[in-house]
Amino acid sequence: xxxxxxxxxxxxxxxxxxxxxxxxxxxxxxxxxxxxxxxxxxxxxxxxxxxxxxxxxxxxxxxxxxxxxxxxxxxxxxxxxxxxxxxxxxxxxxxxxxxxxxxxxxxxxxxxxxxxxxxxxxxxxxxxxxxxxxxxxxxxxxxxxxxxxxxxxxxxxxxxxxxxxxxxxxxxxxxxxxxxxxxxxxxxxxxxxxxxxxxxxxxxxxxxxxxxxxxxxxxxxxxxxxxxxxxxxxxxxxxxxxxxxxxxxxxxxxxxxxxxxxxxxxxxxxxxxxxxxxxxxxxxxxxxxxxxxxxxxxxxxxxxxxxxxxxxxxxxxxxxxxxxxxxxxxxxxxxxxxxxxxxxxxxxxxxxxxxxxxxxxxxxxxxxxxxxxxxxxxxxxxxxxx
Numbered sequence: 001x002x003x004x005x006x007x008x009x010x011x012x013x014x015x016x017x018x019x020x021x022x023x024x025x026x027x028x029x030x031x032x033x034x035x036x037x038x039x040x041x042x043x044x045x046x047x048x049x050x051x052x053x054x055x056x057x058x059x060x061x062x063x064x065x066x067x068x069x070x071x072x073x074x075x076x077x078x079x080x081x082x083x084x085x086x087x088x089x090x091x092x093x094x095x096x097x098x099x100x101x102x103x104x105x106x107x108x109x110x111x112x113x114x115x116x117x118x119x120x121x122x123x124x125x126x127x128x129x130x131x132x133x134x135x136x137x138x139x140x141x142x143x144x145x146x147x148x149x150x151x152x153x154x155x156x157x158x159x160x161x162x163x164x165x166x167x168x169x170x171x172x173x174x175x176x177x178x179x180x181x182x183x184x185x186x187x188x189x190x191x192x193x194x195x196x197x198x199x200x201x202x203x204x205x206x207x208x209x210x211x212x213x214x215x216x217x218x219x220x221x222x223x224x225x226x227x228x229x230x231x232x233x234x235x236x237x238x239x240x241x242x243x244x245x246x247x248x249x250x251x252x253x254x255x256x257x258x259x260x261x262x263x264x265x266x267x268x269x270x271x272x273x274x275x276x277x278x279x280x281x282x283x284x285x286x287x288x289x290x291x292x293x294x295x296x297x298x299x300x301x302x303x304x305x306x307x308x309x310x311x312x313x314x315x316x317x318x319x320x321x322x323x324x325x326x327x328x329x330x331x332x333x334x335x336x337x338x339x340x341x342x343x344x345x346x347x348x349x350x351x352x353x354x355x356x357x358x359x360x361x362x363x364x365x366x367x368x369x370x371x372x373x374x375x376x377x378x379x380x381x382x383x384x385x386x
Contacts, residue, residue: 016037020037020117021118023116031051042087054066059094084097085098085099098119101116102115174203174207177204181200183196226348226351236297239295242277245277246277261297265374266375275345278342283368288310291311293309303371305370315359324357325344343368350370354372357370
């Protein structure tokens, strides 16, 4: 001890000018004494704080914490260390703090006062906030990386499946072409040669359709989405053409149509024809052969709707959830001729037009329905969209 100062003066200076705040609170919750350090932090004079309630120095969250957490623990154990409080300065600013509290009681266990030591924690709270934010950013980055990894795994699996399915399904038309070429060398009449040529052309058409489907898959799933060339289109002739093509390819099947689309549609007509052809071909392949395929198209309430329905058994619930996934092929009537991309590509074309395809399936009928805005992006335009 420095002998130049009396002991009581040194103690008083240590209390008033300590590098932390000191506070004594009476049993009624009013401040009995506060040191100069705390008063200065709070923007008060030392004699301003005595008589004020401790709760007057706290924000609402601090008052609730004091009453529901600090006070009960003090009554139970007589102390509470390192709890966080937000004090309110005279100007109303927030002062983050860390406090320790001790009760002083008589021999009869009556409460005399509660002493609190208060330390400013502005930097500590900032570091804690930064640590929490950094941890949150780390978790978000981890989640993003996990999602990206999962997507890359899914794409890798899709590519492997694509290679396997394409290699398998191209084998048949290639074998047909090779067999036709060999037979043409032995053809004895022009009629035989023409028949073999027609068979080979059909195989080439199947291969071309498979390759185009694969290109659409690459654009839709692995690339930037299905490409469109939109224009204002009278849609009924487009639908009629698709029906005529499928009727010629399947003369044994009956296709009933009901088209009421007097309003032009802002769309890519080639893509809509592709979508409709996929839905109609799917209905012919999977529908009951003794029942007609029913097609309806309407334009109302600024929406274009196109439905394709076929008779037959209901699609199982498990299969229904996978219908629009690539390479999914349900049980068809007869051997499968495609890659299992038809419904997936149809769905991607619908999405590219701002629409969607839904499916309803009962024990008597399965119906696929396209719904999309008549005007695409909100306004009919007299030229093609990029």
